Amino acid sequence: MSKVSEERLNVCAKFDDDTFYTQFQSYYNIVAQVHSVVLTARNIYVLRVWRGSSFGPEYLKEKREAEMFHINQEMFGSYIVAPDTRILKIIKNFGKSYLIEIVVYDNHIETVKKLKSLDFVAIKNVHAYNRENYLTMTLHGGNGGFDRGIWVVPETSENLNFQKMRAACNSLLMSVQNDPDNVQEFGNSNSDEAGFDVPVIQRNPKEDQIAKACNKIVIGDQISVDYFV
Secondary structure (H helix, E strand, O other), X not given: OOEOOHHHHHHHOOOOHHXXXXXXXXXXXXXXXXXXXXXXXXXXXXXXXXXXXXXXXXXXXXXXXXXXXXXXXXXXXXXXXXXXXXXXXXXXXHOHHHOEEEEXXXXXXXXXXXXXXXXXXXXXXXXXXXXXXXXXXEEOOOOOOOOOEEXXXXXXXXXXHHHHHHHHHHHHHHHXXXXXXXXXXXXXXOOOOOOOOOOOOOOOOOOOOOOOOEOOEEEOXXXXXXXXX
């Protein structure tokens, strides 16, 4: 996992939450902290990040939450990178306007698999566009001439905008560290899908089998299946 150069960081750290929706850009750069990485039920990888504040101006919070793409229970497949419990508490307390969910493709998939919750990352050329009435964030595959990618930002970086964002994240993380740990994002009260105990599914792209082999199944009085793969 490569670290961000100072030049890239300076570009990405210019992102301003308060003007994103009032001066909308279809492509943008951003510095953020990793919440989690999810593999959806349809095998789509989603990098989820936050910045210690509401994404976009506060007065647009309700409208933004209603219009932005967010993973729900039906879409959820598994965590590839499980979220830190403290971030789950923060999103529960403040709402999903604090959460940015970016669909990633191709070469960026291997990059996000190596991340950890609470890593700081710089992301260049995120595509923001409306799809089926939702504002969707996507990091397209490849690089081309756009310097598109995701890089880890060292916490010791001296960039002032980055340090301001980092301080906002740390302040909120500290504020919930003593709260009860019974918080979960997906699943029911009997599920393992909470905190750090989430089962991680590693899908083998060469594996075509979609169900485990099974012995004879009897259906009614006259139909039976000896074996299927």
